Amino acid sequence: xxxxxxxxxxxxxxxxVRMSLGNGKINVNEKSFFEYFPVEYNREIILKPLKxxxxxGRFDIIIKTNGGGQMGQAGAIQLGIARALVEFQEDLRxxxxxxxLLRRDPRMVERKKYGQKKARKRFQFSKR
Numbered sequence: 001x002x003x004x005x006x007x008x009x010x011x012x013x014x015x016x017v018r019m020s021l022g023n024g025k026i027n028v029n030e031k032s033f034f035e036y037f038p039v040e041y042n043r044e045i046i047l048k049p050l051k052x053x054x055x056x057g058r059f060d061i062i063i064k065t066n067g068g069g070q071m072g073q074a075g076a077i078q079l080g081i082a083r084a085l086v087e088f089q090e091d092l093r094x095x096x097x098x099x100x101l102l103r104r105d106p107r108m109v110e111r112k113k114y115g116q117k118k119a120r121k122r123f124q125f126s127k128r
């Protein structure tokens with residue numbers, strides 16, 4: 001059976017997605033999908049590429065993810081699934097691209113600067 005692999009990234013999260021034709025089972029870090037992502041919103045983010053391409057329930061998906069938080073990992077998995085779908089069938093690119101699902105979100109946390117409290121916040125200025 002053919003397997004489709006892709007990597008997705010978001011902030012500091014990385015997700016490796018392996019898809020094969022099946023009956024819709026999703027495992028994340030060897031846990032069930034609903035156990036790993038208890039928040040409904042995160043599950044919707046992840047399943048968006050499958051819903052747009054009408055392939056929900058057609059693939060068994062195994063995901064390994066690390067780094068970041070729940071939202072970052074959800075975004076990384078979404079990109080990984082979208083890329084794997086394009087690998088599966090090139091015509092799906094036409095549905096995924098206008099939705100912005102094949103684009104990596106480049107926003108990262110700005111680093112803290114020396115002499116300041118945070119990245120942009122400064123210590124209180126005192127004239128005297």
